[in-house]
Amino acid sequence: MSEGIKVKFTKMHGIGNSYVFVNLFEESLLERRVSSLAQRVADVHMGIGSDGLILIGPSDRADFCMRIFNADGSEGKNCGNGLRCLAKYVYERKLTDKKRFTVETLGGIVSVDVHPDEGRTVFSVTVDMGAPHLRKQEVPMVGDPDSYTIDERVNIDGQPYWLTVVSMGNPHAVLFVPDVDAVPVSTIGPLIERAPLFPERINVEFVQVKNRKEIDCRVWERGSGVTQACGTGACAAVVAGVLNGHLDRHVPVTVHLMGGDLEIVWAADSRVYMKGPAHTIADGKFDV
């Protein structure tokens, strides 16, 4: 039931992973309504159509705060594509005059660098996503809390899967496959997403290694299903690729997703850096 209040929004995407952004410096939303609002705006028929809702607001620990809600209304702890879009939004709309600034997420504080003047039509952003978290208790995942999950065989609904599990502030199960286009992502994705192994559910990435600096990746996102891209998922895929000996560390790896490419480096400082574009689609108002 609408309250008849009109709220300004901006729809943006990072290589096809789209979100409806609300600027809480200008608009206000009732906390209890945010989850249902995310579901409404995400609906392509009855709403605006997106992979979810992102709120941009103030923080007392960073320059900005980002909260991300999936299409099912669940709150995510991080969002790589969303961070690049937020960076473009706050820089271009002069909420900051800095080209390097910090953003607080539920998964931790990240640092972003905007590259508005790279002379190309595309606005590019680099995000320092921090170090990956690998222990089961950090994911969270059922099992020995201090152990890692690297190419570990697990049985889900009677089927074996070999998983490498990485948290980038949000959880990811990475599977290496010979052909990403042959994987029934919409069938296997939700089985792994909702497996009892993962008390908070999990995002799922299917990865085909092209060479030591290039992978193809398909995504089933926790709370949003198949998306065109997942920034944190691309980071998790590269970390998993290095851990399994498929990819080189300390050098840029190109991750080909359905909506476009990201450049990911798991650097010598143990932090993961993600570089890619951000696009504004439209501004508008919706009834809350």
Ligand SMILES: N[C@H](CCC[C@H](N)C(=O)O)C(=O)O
């Ligand atoms: N579905 C994710 C949040 C969005 C992540 C993704 N869109 C990205 O770009 O990182 C989760 O619940 O952890």
